[in-house]
Amino acid sequence: MNLARDIIDKQVVDKNQAKMGKVDGVVLALHGGKPPVVSYIEIGGITLARRVGRRTERFIRLLKKRWGSPRAQQPYRVAWRQVRDIGVDIEIALDVRETPVNDWQNWLRDKVIRRIPGS
Amino acid sequence: MDKLLEVSLGIVTSVGGYLEIGSIATSAQAGAAFGFQLLWALVLGTLCIIVLVEMSGRFAAVSHHTISDAMRERFGFNFFLLPLTVTVLLNLMVLSAEIGGVALAGEFATGIGHQWWAVPVGIVVWLLLWKGTFGLIEKGVALLGLVTLVFVVAAVKLGPDWKDLLRSAVPSLPQQDSARYWFLAASILGATISPYLFLFYSSGAIEDHWNESYLWANRAIAGIGMTFGGVISASTLVLAALVMPPSGIRDVNDYHQLPLLLTKVFGFWGLVLFIASLAIACLGAALEIALQQAYLVAQGFGWNWGKDLMPEAAPAFSLVYTLSVIIAVVPMVLGVDPLNLTVFSMALTAASLPLTILPFIFLMNDKRFVKQHTNGRLGNIAIMAIIALGFVLAIATIPLEILSGG
Numbered sequence: 001m002n003l004a005r006d007i008i009d010k011q012v013v014d015k016n017q018a019k020m021g022k023v024d025g026v027v028l029a030l031h032g033g034k035p036p037v038v039s040y041i042e043i044g045g046i047t048l049a050r051r052v053g054r055r056t057e058r059f060i061r062l063l064k065k066r067w068g069s070p071r072a073q074q075p076y077r078v079a080w081r082q083v084r085d086i087g088v089d090i091e092i093a094l095d096v097r098e099t100p101v102n103d104w105q106n107w108l109r110d111k112v113i114r115r116i117p118g119s
Numbered sequence: 120m121d122k123l124l125e126v127s128l129g130i131v132t133s134v135g136g137y138l139e140i141g142s143i144a145t146s147a148q149a150g151a152a153f154g155f156q157l158l159w160a161l162v163l164g165t166l167c168i169i170v171l172v173e174m175s176g177r178f179a180a181v182s183h184h185t186i187s188d189a190m191r192e193r194f195g196f197n198f199f200l201l202p203l204t205v206t207v208l209l210n211l212m213v214l215s216a217e218i219g220g221v222a223l224a225g226e227f228a229t230g231i232g233h234q235w236w237a238v239p240v241g242i243v244v245w246l247l248l249w250k251g252t253f254g255l256i257e258k259g260v261a262l263l264g265l266v267t268l269v270f271v272v273a274a275v276k277l278g279p280d281w282k283d284l285l286r287s288a289v290p291s292l293p294q295q296d297s298a299r300y301w302f303l304a305a306s307i308l309g310a311t312i313s314p315y316l317f318l319f320y321s322s323g324a325i326e327d328h329w330n331e332s333y334l335w336a337n338r339a340i341a342g343i344g345m346t347f348g349g350v351i352s353a354s355t356l357v358l359a360a361l362v363m364p365p366s367g368i369r370d371v372n373d374y375h376q377l378p379l380l381l382t383k384v385f386g387f388w389g390l391v392l393f394i395a396s397l398a399i400a401c402l403g404a405a406l407e408i409a410l411q412q413a414y415l416v417a418q419g420f421g422w423n424w425g426k427d428l429m430p431e432a433a434p435a436f437s438l439v440y441t442l443s444v445i446i447a448v449v450p451m452v453l454g455v456d457p458l459n460l461t462v463f464s465m466a467l468t469a470a471s472l473p474l475t476i477l478p479f480i481f482l483m484n485d486k487r488f489v490k491q492h493t494n495g496r497l498g499n500i501a502i503m504a505i506i507a508l509g510f511v512l513a514i515a516t517i518p519l520e521i522l523s524g525g
Contacts, residue, residue: 004195005193007189008195009192009195009196010192011188011421019421019422019424020192020423021420021421022420022421024196044397049197051196051197052196052197052200088182088183105434105435106434108434108438109430109431109434112434113434113437114431
């Protein structure tokens with residue numbers, strides 16, 4: 001397996017096949033002199049923005065600080081052992097509703113969309 | 120569903136949804152200014168879009184990825200940002216032009232200026248998407264879109280010189296106005312090879328759960344649907360060539376001249392048919408582009424997406440098309456000329472094609488995505504040659520066109 005090719009930027013789905021973003025980063029752990037192992041995948045705007053550039057990262061962090069939910073201040077990490085399947089998508093053994101990944105979309109739904117007549 | 124029925128529906132959708140403000144405007148200008156001479160650009164463009172749409176369906180059926188999804192995954196997000204940004208901006212311009220097209224139909228029908236129509240048209244487009252019913256009305260709009268076949272009827276009725284037509288399928292050098300000629304060639308290529316068209320098609324194939332058993336159906340839909348579509352565009356060019364110059368029009372620079380395409384042949388009913396064609400064709404295209412915009416962004420970031428999803432199920436996806444429609448309405452309200460905006464954005468599209476199509480060609484040759492169904496060498500070379508031509512022509516002539524105030 002090739003991390004950059006097969007993992008990074010792949011679609012992530014939860015255990016019910018609900019789309020929950022993409023793999024924005026991976027966290028490697030070093031143990032002694034052994035080769036690094038993948039311990040987490042990261043999902044979230046901060047990790048993604050960091051890959052684009054420092055300034056973009058600062059900008060996204062500022063946005064999150066101002067409007068983001070408290071638990072969305074850090075990128076969301078999924079332990080590698082929760083990864084159930086790597087196919088067309090990367091399936092994890094969690095329910096997206098238990099994660100902060102969609103907090104901002106939930107906010108959008110509750111505060112904006114439900115207030116627009118006809119929805 | 121019975122596959123044969125699905126294929127027929129697919130073909131109807133492609134034919135009925137083919138014509139839009141871009142192909143009408145560029146074909147009309149080319150025909151009025153250069154007779155049949157620019158027909159070759161339409162032929163090349165149509166060949167290219169047939170191949171691209173086939174590739175797009177094959178890619179989705181075999182890899183179960185949409186193109187945007189795969190592009191991000193294969194080339195990484197940072198690279199993907201480039202085609203994403205460019206396509207999003209171009210989609211906004213073209214969406215604005217299509218809303219302008221429906222608004223023009225409103226003006227032709229009532230005499231009330233098109234600026235006044237922009238907001239109501241935007242609201243209709245948004246409501247149809249917001250109610251989550253696009254999947255249902257898509258086929259309906261496409262069926263109504265078959266009214267655009269009236270362009271073919273009119274062209275045949277005028278009896279063009281078929282030998283002359285055939286000769287124009289081969290590229291030739293212009294006798295005068297070279298800059299205008301090559302600019303129009305680029306615009307025609309940009310209007311025919313619409314990125315939103317084949318990107319949209321791959322999302323549809325995923326939503327309809329295509330697999331490898333759909334490959335022949337895909338080939339039939341792409342081949343027959345896009346060929347018929349090309350014939351409608353070609354008929355528009357033929358009509359313009361036969362109708363405009365005798366009325367003293369060599370330069371179609373005023374949108375009021377457009378209905379002439381059909382009124383010369385069918386009189387009053389020609390006007391009615393033109394208004395209906397323009398309204399339906401542009402409304403269908405506006406819906407597709409707004410939706411494609413939302414597909415592109417949602418797929419790019421891994422959000423939930425789907426044309427039949429209610430806004431509550433896909434908040435971010437709905438936000439993208441909502442904002443897109445709002446932004447696209449603005450230039451029309453401010454009185455930007457729909458015809459100028461259209462032709463200009465078609466040339467820009469031609470210039471942008473390598474950004475979306477080259478990565479796509481790479482994907483079509485990657486066995487990890489398309490297994491043994493990779494592209495043939497001929498397909499690869501033909502597509503790259505045609506988009507290279509569009510790119511060079513657009514880059515070379517857009518500055519001249521701006522300088523001359525066209």
